[in-house]
Amino acid sequence: MKKIILKCSFAFLFSVLLVTSCSKEDNENTPLESNGTPPEQVFDIVVTDLDGKSEISYKLPNDNNLLYVKATYVLDNGTPMEVKSSSYKKSLLIDGYAAAGAREVKVYTVNRSEVASQPITVTINPKESPLYNIFRSLEIGPDFGGLYVDAKNPTRTNIAILLMLKDNNGDWTTNGNSIYTSTDEIFRTVRGLDTIPYEFAVTIRDRFLNTSDTLFQTITPKYETELPRTQYTGYPLPGDAPTKDFGFGLDRLFDNNFVSWPRIYITDASAPAPHSFTIDLGASIQISRVKIWDYPQQTSSGFFYYWQFNMRKFEIWGSNNPNSDGTWDSWDLIGTYEQFKPSGLPLTQQSAEDLEYARDGFNWPIPITAPKYRYLRINNLENWAGGGRLAIAEMRVYGDPR
Missing domain, CATH: 2.60.40.10 (Immunoglobulins)
Incomplete structure (x- = not known):
């Protein structure tokens, strides 16, 4: 008898679980509340027209069941759009227009049962994109x-x-x-x-x-080729910044190692700012650009290129017969350069575009009117930390050696 009762109890329990499971599954995609009454509409609407978009501000009805406000509209290219704003906000941004002109936007309030109000048609006049x-x-x-x-x-x-x-x-x-x-x-x-x-x-x-x-x-592009990195060498002059200990010399600029520590060129912090260094190209050439790869400084948050001793503001000078005492009167100022982050983010933040831009190396163009030069001297005016010390992972020179 006990055996029969046990079987019946198991069958009953299984049927209860089955019904509960089915009920849960049926209700998974339905609102937790059931209120078929549409909410009241927003009111006191104000439109602010901007470039390619408009902001719609409004007041909300006094309704504890209100979940969000939404707007529907169509872009100039025919794409239907929908934007939503929670019941804690009092504005919607209608974005994506190309040409200036009047457009119609439908604005709805929606309650917690996903029941929408009747739309209010709002006319906006976004400016040109x-x-x-x-x-x-x-x-x-x-x-x-x-x-x-x-x-x-x-x-x-x-x-x-x-x-x-x-x-x-x-x-x-x-x-x-x-x-x-x-x-x-x-x-x-x-x-x-x-x-x-x-x-x-x-x-x-x-x-x-x-x-x-x-x-x-x-x-029609102009002729350019990369000078073989084995062709140019460091050419230290009096007044150039000494390198940091452990052999971070000028040869590190051309060793074909772009990211590995300590395969970088870095000047000694104790030297007064600004810091300069000089290289010999091996022959006088028409230089088209100097390409520099910054060293990715490692921090607890990852690798940063726009950071610490990487150059931010600097000068490039050229000469064919530099004074042996290192004075600057035998040098021509080719250009003054400043490195910018594409994103404009603060110092310790980088976007994907910032990283892509830095990993590809920074190209510093030389004016096409500049004469041929054999010697280049880079004078770092300010690094990303605000000092004169500099660090470079790798460097190349391009131009027309013919």
Whole structure:
């Protein structure tokens, strides 16, 4: 008899668990509350029109069951959009427009049962997208081994500058040379091209897939090659900063090691600022650029390039017959340079674009009007820590040695 009762009890327990499980599964995707009454609408609406977007501010109804406010709208390219704002906020940002002009936005309140109110239609008048001002500032032109791209992006809008060439079928196609950035001062070089005419098409796209007009231009890159790193050597002069102990000498600039400690060049902290060093290129050449890879300083938060002794503000000087006493009157100032972080973030923060930019090395262009030089002298005015000490992982020189 006990045996029969035990079987029945097990069957009963199994059926209870089955019903509970089914009920739980059925209710997983349903609101915890059930209130079919639509909430009241927002009121006292104020619209602030901005570049490519508008902010809708409002007052909320006095409703403890209110969960959020949402708006629906359609972009100029036909993309339907929906944005939400919690019941703790009193505004919605309607973003993604290209051209200026009046648009309609529908605003809803939604309760905890996901029941929406009747919409309120709000007319906004967003201004022209920053996309067009960026395009109007856009310039491209020939550079050594490629072309340069120059544009202004004061609002730091996330954009893609799409560089297009024609494929074998005559269609415009992008390649790996397109530029993705949100920095305010855009200046990039695209290299690795032959010294033949290229017909480029350039357009700018934002994250909402809006695109600007297209710039068409024929570019003929100037000849450039990398000088063999075995050709140039350190050329210490009086007045140049001594190196740190343990042999962090000038030969570390050209040892083909870009990240490993202690394979870097670093000057002694005890020397007075600014710190300078000199190299001999082995022959007088038309220099197109100097490329420097910063040493990634390791901290408890990771590796930082825009940090400590990496150069931030510096000068490049050239000479063909430097004074042996190290004085500067036999040198020509080629240019003064400053390193910027594309993101503009504070010292101990880096974006993915910052890291990509630094890992690729920093190209410092030499004016095409500069004469040929055999000797280069770099004078570090200020590092990222605010002093004159400098650290460099690797360095290369490019130009036309013909």
